Amino acid sequence: xxxxxxxxxxxxxxxxxxIDGDDERAAExxxxxxxxxxxxxxxxxxxxxxxxxxxxxxxxxxxxFLPEMMLAAKAxxxxxxxxxxxxxxxxxxxxxxxxxxxxxxxxxxHEIGKNLVATMLAAAGFEVHDLGVDVPFDRFVEKAREVxxxxxxxxxxxxxxxxxQRTVIETLAAGGLRPRVKVIVGGAPVTREWAEEIGADGxxxxxxxxxxxxxxxxxxxxxxxx
Amino acid sequence: xxxxxxxxxxPRIEVRVLSxxxxxxxxxxxxxxxxSVGVRFPSPRAxxxxxAHGATVDRETLVVRAPGALVEEAxxxxxxxxALAARDPSQDLPLDGRHVYAATDGCGVEVLDLVTxxxxxxxxxxxxxxxxxxxxxxxxxxHWVAVSAQDTPAESRGLHELAAIWANSTKHAQTESIVTERxxxxxxxxxxxxxxxxxxxxxxPVLSLMECxxxxxxxxxxxxxxxxxxxxxxxxxxxxxxxxxxxxxxATPAGTLVVGNAEVISALALVELAQPGAPVYYAAAQTxxxxxxxxxxxxxxxxxLFGAATNALADFYGVxxxxxxxxxxxKEPDWQAGIENGLSTFMAAAVRSDMLLGVGLLxxxxxxxxxxxxxxxxxxxxxxxxxxxxxxxxxxxxxxxxRRVGPGGEYLTDPHxxxxxxxLWQSRFFDRRxxxxxxxxxxxxxxxxxxxxxxxxxxxEPDPLxxxxxxxxxxxxxxxxxxxxxxxxxxPT
Ligand code: B1M
Numbered sequence: 001x002x003x004x005x006x007x008x009x010x011x012x013x014x015x016x017x018x019i020d021g022d023d024e025r026a027a028e029x030x031x032x033x034x035x036x037x038x039x040x041x042x043x044x045x046x047x048x049x050x051x052x053x054x055x056x057x058x059x060x061x062x063x064x065f066l067p068e069m070m071l072a073a074k075a076x077x078x079x080x081x082x083x084x085x086x087x088x089x090x091x092x093x094x095x096x097x098x099x100x101x102x103x104x105x106x107x108x109x110h111e112i113g114k115n116l117v118a119t120m121l122a123a124a125g126f127e128v129h130d131l132g133v134d135v136p137f138d139r140f141v142e143k144a145r146e147v148x149x150x151x152x153x154x155x156x157x158x159x160x161x162x163x164x165q166r167t168v169i170e171t172l173a174a175g176g177l178r179p180r181v182k183v184i185v186g187g188a189p190v191t192r193e194w195a196e197e198i199g200a201d202g203x204x205x206x207x208x209x210x211x212x213x214x215x216x217x218x219x220x221x222x223x224x225x226x
Numbered sequence: 227x228x229x230x231x232x233x234x235x236x237p238r239i240e241v242r243v244l245s246x247x248x249x250x251x252x253x254x255x256x257x258x259x260x261x262s263v264g265v266r267f268p269s270p271r272a273x274x275x276x277x278a279h280g281a282t283v284d285r286e287t288l289v290v291r292a293p294g295a296l297v298e299e300a301x302x303x304x305x306x307x308x309a310l311a312a313r314d315p316s317q318d319l320p321l322d323g324r325h326v327y328a329a330t331d332g333c334g335v336e337v338l339d340l341v342t343x344x345x346x347x348x349x350x351x352x353x354x355x356x357x358x359x360x361x362x363x364x365x366x367x368x369h370w371v372a373v374s375a376q377d378t379p380a381e382s383r384g385l386h387e388l389a390a391i392w393a394n395s396t397k398h399a400q401t402e403s404i405v406t407e408r409x410x411x412x413x414x415x416x417x418x419x420x421x422x423x424x425x426x427x428x429x430x431p432v433l434s435l436m437e438c439x440x441x442x443x444x445x446x447x448x449x450x451x452x453x454x455x456x457x458x459x460x461x462x463x464x465x466x467x468x469x470x471x472x473x474x475x476x477a478t479p480a481g482t483l484v485v486g487n488a489e490v491i492s493a494l495a496l497v498e499l500a501q502p503g504a505p506v507y508y509a510a511a512q513t514x515x516x517x518x519x520x521x522x523x524x525x526x527x528x529x530x531l532f533g534a535a536t537n538a539l540a541d542f543y544g545v546x547x548x549x550x551x552x553x554x555x556x557k558e559p560d561w562q563a564g565i566e567n568g569l570s571t572f573m574a575a576a577v578r579s580d581m582l583l584g585v586g587l588l589x590x591x592x593x594x595x596x597x598x599x600x601x602x603x604x605x606x607x608x609x610x611x612x613x614x615x616x617x618x619x620x621x622x623x624x625x626x627x628x629r630r631v632g633p634g635g636e637y638l639t640d641p642h643x644x645x646x647x648x649x650l651w652q653s654r655f656f657d658r659r660x661x662x663x664x665x666x667x668x669x670x671x672x673x674x675x676x677x678x679x680x681x682x683x684x685x686x687e688p689d690p691l692x693x694x695x696x697x698x699x700x701x702x703x704x705x706x707x708x709x710x711x712x713x714x715x716x717x718p719t
Contacts, residue, residue, distance in 0.1 A: 112473060
């Protein structure tokens with residue numbers, strides 16, 4: 001009975017640490033959970049994720065702002081990093097919606113929008129591998145193969161670099177990864193028509209749309225939003 | 227005949243958002259940042275220049291930490307005054323701290339078609355046509371490349387755009403789309419062809435370059451190299467910060483000013499170290515992000531304050547300022563566009579920013595609208611009229627007329643009225659009709675602006691470019707395309 005109470009208090013503290021965006025505290029609580037022998041998957045699903053979901057809800061209602069959303073995502077990431085070795089040891093896999101490789105395409109150093117999309121995808125339950133900016137075409141393919149990606153996301157904000165989105169799709173195809181690996185594109189000059197023209201599977205005008213599209217592509221459209 | 231340009235001169239309203247002491251504190255904080263945090267300069271050439279002058283260069287992170295004294299010394303070499311030259315010398319623009327000139331916004335990606343009204347991808351023909359309308363309007367003093375010529379090869383796009391502007395206007399061209407050394411060399415060659423040789427270009431720069439910094443505290447390699455090429459040729463070059471409060475800058479406006487200032491003055495200092503006395507300018511378009519989406523807003527009280535504060539910094543360093551104003555975040559020419567562009571332009575103009583950018587683009591500098599262009603010119607006209615202030619002299623006090631008219635008369639037919647009535651501002655796009663007239667037609671400013679743009683485009687014939695020079699420009703572009711191994715583009719009309 002007492003242990004139940006304590007673990008309930010622990011779960012509550014985990015949720016709180018995410019809502020407060022306190023990554024130090026989140027990592028500390030993850031460590032505490034491991035020492036107390038709490039199942040690491042339960043720590044994630046009944047603790048941290050609940051907090052992240054609340055932040056997500058409040059963010060979409062406009063009660064919480066982007067910096068709070070980003071801090072929550074960062075705290076989540078740190079907590080999961082602490083729990084991961086134990087998950088591996090127990091040969092447990094955290095359920096992810098899918099694996100995404102994302103980057104700003106070669107020649108393009110705009111990163112704000114891409115970072116937002118990456119964070120939102122991670123918050124929604126995707127495993128995200130962010131390659132950064134000015135990413136060579138091959139690098140997308142290499143990484144997609146390495147992590148067995150479901151989706152490759154290519155961001156471009158310049159009219160001179162958006163053609164690179166087409167090249168990434170072609171390079172993926174040449175590497176034999178299409179159509180299994182889906183491609184999402186976005187960025188200021190990118191339109192739905194452009195996405196169709198280059199044969200992308202999805203387009204997002206903003207981060208929320210990118211998440212919706214990614215969920216649809218992995219067949220998770222109706223799953224609960226995390 | 228080249229058209230006259232009617233700029234804002236010697237604004238009579240004073241707006242001051244920073245005291246001398248506050249400017250001093252921002253400067254001191256900036257030097258501390260450059261000295262202790264550093265700024266990233268990802269260009270081998272730039273790093274060498276810094277190192278040769280005693281700055282600390284980290285070859286791993288490409289971060290330069292420069293002593294404040296070095297930065298100050300370098301900035302002191304920048305000329306305080308110079309002119310942006312035009313193809314037609316009567317349209318030269320002295321940057322002397324007394325004038326405020328407006329230009330279009332740059333690098334839009336879509337156009338609201340003047341004929342069909344539809345939104346579509348921008349092309350070279352648009353660059354040409356916008357330049358032609360800009361050539362006509364007396365509010366537009368010089369050009370930015372308003373939209374991108376997406377039907378031309380990426381490797382030579384910036385050059386096609388410049389050629390299209392020079393073919394359609396005699397006014398000065400400032401481009402933000404030359405961001406590589408190779409394109410910069412070709413652009414300088416083209417400018418020299420227009421000016422009549424390298425020496426003539428140095429004396430009368432018909433071209434200027436605008437490069438972006440990367441907030442926070444970084445430069446772009448290609449942009450630095452392009453800037454150094456321009457400076458060598460005496461082509462004015464500026465660096466623009468777009469630091470955005472709460473994302474790429476601190477949430478406090480003062481902090482965002484410091485971050486942006488560090489980027490801009492470190493870049494200008496580099497140029498002065500490489501080419502002492504090169505004409506440079508400060509450029510800025512700081513903003514605050516939308517806290518709900520992270521979007522670049524392009525308008526709001528912080529933007530308006532940045533518009534007024536930045537000129538205090540540029541003045542402090544004794545260099546001209548190119549300030550982002552206009553450039554509304556609105557989706558169409560509506561109340562939001564009116565408020566944003568009105569206030570940003572008023573604030574930036576009242577403090578005497580030398581150059582105002584942003585005419586004509588909607589949706590955070592993405593969609594070109596001729597309607598917005600004409601309405602922005604109207605805003606500029608209103609601000610110009612306000613900044614002329616109120617003349618108070620014997621003629622303006624009008625005692626003679628007041629005596630003539632006496633109590634209960636009218637001034638409508640008095641000679642004093644006839645003498646001065648044309649000094650009163652006249653609206654082109656405010657709806658001052660009787661209610662019934664409006665109700666019957668239900669048309670509005672946007673419709674009139676569109677009709678006016680169509681009319682200008684159909685009738686205005688800019689002074690043509692000498693065909694020999696035009697052929698030279700085409701040859702320079704063709705050479706770049708051959709070297710890059712890309713197919714050329716069709717010339718616009
Ligand atoms: C994978 O799936 C997906 C799905 C959805 C995706 C996605 C991927 N990626 C994005 N999305 C979508 O979701 C995101 C979140 O909601 C959204 O992302 P966004 O990035 O759109 O939105 C962000 C949250 C906020 N928005 C932004 O961060 C971009 C804002 C604007 C103003 C902008 C900024 C800030 C910058 N810029 Co640049 N910049 C502009 C932009 C104009 C605009 N209003 O978009 C644009 C894109 N820039 C432009 C230009 C020209 C340039 N910029 C340059 C540089 C910069 C800064 C460094 C100053 C800065 C970037 C800072 C940074 N660290 O990222 C230069 C290029 C550098 C390079 N090699 O990449 C330079 C060439 C300027 C120069 N002369 O140096 C224009 C491109 C137009 C064109 N014709 O190509 C531009 C439209 C502005 C303009 N009119 O000049 C969606 O697009």
